Amino acid sequence: MFWSNASIKFHYSYRSYRCCLTLAFNRAFGCSLSQATDVKMNDPVENAKRLAAFKAVDNHVVDGVIGIGSGSTVVYAVERLAQKVKDEGLEVICVPSSFQAKQLIIQHGLKLGDLEMNPNLKVTIDGADESDHMLTLIKGGGGCLTQEKILASCAEEFVVIADYRKASTHLGEQWSKGIPIEVIPSAYRVVYQKIEKMLGGKSDLRMSGSSKAGPVVTDNGNFILDWNFEGVKDWKEVEITLNMIPGVVENGLFVGMARKAYFGMSDGTVMERNV
Ligand SMILES: O=C(CO)[C@H](O)[C@H](O)COP(=O)(O)O
Numbered sequence: 174m175f176w177s178n179a180s181i182k183f184h185y186s187y188r189s190y191r192c193c194l195t196l197a198f199n200r201a202f203g204c205s206l207s208q209a210t211d212v213k214m215n216d217p218v219e220n221a222k223r224l225a226a227f228k229a230v231d232n233h234v235v236d237g238v239i240g241i242g243s244g245s246t247v248v249y250a251v252e253r254l255a256q257k258v259k260d261e262g263l264e265v266i267c268v269p270s271s272f273q274a275k276q277l278i279i280q281h282g283l284k285l286g287d288l289e290m291n292p293n294l295k296v297t298i299d300g301a302d303e304s305d306h307m308l309t310l311i312k313g314g315g316g317c318l319t320q321e322k323i324l325a326s327c328a329e330e331f332v333v334i335a336d337y338r339k340a341s342t343h344l345g346e347q348w349s350k351g352i353p354i355e356v357i358p359s360a361y362r363v364v365y366q367k368i369e370k371m372l373g374g375k376s377d378l379r380m381s382g383s384s385k386a387g388p389v390v391t392d393n394g395n396f397i398l399d400w401n402f403e404g405v406k407d408w409k410e411v412e413i414t415l416n417m418i419p420g421v422v423e424n425g426l427f428v429g430m431a432r433k434a435y436f437g438m439s440d441g442t443v444m445e446r447n448v
Pocket residue numbers: 242243244245246247299300301302311312313314315316317318321
C-alpha cells in the first residue's frame with residue numbers, strides 16, 4: 174500500500190494524540206485506557222445498549238437454557254451473564270443464534286449448548302433493528318434472522334434489548350434499510366421479482382462491502398435481500414406472504430413474538446415496553 178505524505182502525517186499525529194490521551198487517562202484514573210470499557214460508555218448509544226442488556230439479564234435470567242441473539246447489544250448481555258455465573262453461581266447453558274454469538278459464549282467461558290440437546294429455552298435475549306409500539310420487530314441487520322427467529326420461537330420468554338434509536342411507534346420511522354429476507358442464492362432474482370409484484374417496494378441484494386467482492390453470505394450459506402416496503406398495514410400478513418414465496422428461508426419481521434423490551438435511553442434510564 175502506498176501512503177501519501179498527508180496520510181502518513183495524519184497517521185502519526187493521530188497516534189501521538191491517542192498516546193497523550195492514554196497517558197492523561199492513566200494519570201487521572203489510575204488504570205489503562207484498554208482496561209476501561211467506561212471510555213466506550215461515554216458514548217450514549219453504547220451506554221444505552223449496556224443499560225438495557227444488564228437490566229434484561231438481571232430481570233429475566235434464571236438457571237436453565239438461555240438463547241443468545243446476535244449483534245452489538247447482545248455483547249453486553251453475555252458480559253452480564255458471565256458476571257452472574259461467576260459472582261452468583263448462576264447455572265446456564267447458552268444456545269447461540271450465530272457464529273458471533275457462539276464466539277461470545279466461548280470467549281466468556283460460558284457453557285455452550287445447541288437446539289438438538291436443549292430444544293426448550295427459558296428465555297431468549299436478543300437485539301432488534303427497530304420495534305414498533307406493539308413490539309413488532311425488524312431484525313436481521315446482522316444477517317442472523319433465521320436462527321434468531323428459531324431461538325425466539327423456542328423460548329418461554331423472548332426479551333428484546335436495544336438502545337433508544339430502535340424504539341418507534343411504527344416500523345420504518347427510524348430504520349430505513351428495509352426488511353431483511355434470507356433467500357436461497359439461486360432464487361434471489363425470482364424472489365426479488367415476486368416480492369415486487371405481490372407487495373410493491375424495491376429490494377436490494379445485500380453486498381459485502383470492501384472486505385469481500387459480492388453479496389453477504391449468511392451463516393447458513395444464503396443471501397439477504399433488504400426489502401424497502403411501502404404502505405404496509407398488516408405486518409403479520411406480510412410476514413406470512415414473504416415466507417410463502419419459494420426460495421425464501423425466513424424474513425426479519427418478528428410479529429407477536431416479544432412481550433417485553435428494554436430500551437436504554439440517552440439520559441441513562443431504561444424504558445420498558447410490555448405487550
Ligand atoms: O437482528 C440482529 C442481527 O441479525 C440484531 O439483533 C440487530 O441487527 C440489532 O443489532 P445491534 O444490537 O447491533 O443494534
